[in-house]
Amino acid sequence: MIDPVEGNINHVQGMTDWCVTATLIRDNVPVLTVIHLPLTDETYTALRGSGAWLNGTRLHVSNKSSLDTALVGTGQAALGESSDTYRRIGLSVSAMLEAGLLMRMSVPSTLQLMHVAAGRMDMFWQFSQVRSGLVSGALLVTEAGGTISDTQGRAWTLASDDFLATAPRLHAAAVGVLSTIC
Numbered sequence: 001m002i003d004p005v006e007g008n009i010n011h012v013q014g015m016t017d018w019c020v021t022a023t024l025i026r027d028n029v030p031v032l033t034v035i036h037l038p039l040t041d042e043t044y045t046a047l048r049g050s051g052a053w054l055n056g057t058r059l060h061v062s063n064k065s066s067l068d069t070a071l072v073g074t075g076q077a078a079l080g081e082s083s084d085t086y087r088r089i090g091l092s093v094s095a096m097l098e099a100g101l102l103m104r105m106s107v108p109s110t111l112q113l114m115h116v117a118a119g120r121m122d123m124f125w126q127f128s129q130v131r132s133g134l135v136s137g138a139l140l141v142t143e144a145g146g147t148i149s150d151t152q153g154r155a156w157t158l159a160s161d162d163f164l165a166t167a168p169r170l171h172a173a174a175v176g177v178l179s180t181i182c
Contacts, residue, residue: 007108113137
């Protein structure tokens with residue numbers, strides 16, 4: 001799965017928050033990813049079972065254990081999503097504004113997931129399935145020691161309706177908040 005300009009709106013607007021992603025998927029599971037940010041010359045890589053890296057430096061998710069100390073984030077739905085998806089996003093933002101320390105909402109999801117993998121953010125969720133950003137980020141977070149699931153706490157797959165990536169000690173609390181959003 002390749003996205004030559006993940007975060008194209010940011011690119012068009014003159015921001016540096018965009019990247020090029022290439023992820024090898026085998027049997028519906030991401031196994032290798034390379035994410036490059038051309039304007040900052042950063043390259044993130046992950047190989048299933050071999051860790052996650054930024055320009056040769058090993059990545060690790062944060063060790064936070066309480067949502068009220070966590071920087072959490074979500075992304076906007078893709079154009080044309082259902083009104084129900086927009087409603088769920090709004091409800092989840094309200095819930096996380098109360099549960100987390102600080103919330104960030106931006107696109108593309110790949111960049112927020114890179115921050116989770118690097119321990120700069122503690123959690124990311126999304127109700128929209130922009131798979132090109134999620135598959136690369138899911139592998140990066142997993143290989144950096146994070147936990148990936150859907151918002152109900154079930155294993156995430158390419159067919160899942162939603163997505164959650166957290167530092168391991170935040171996962172249960174995050175599911176506790178997000179699983180109530182129907």
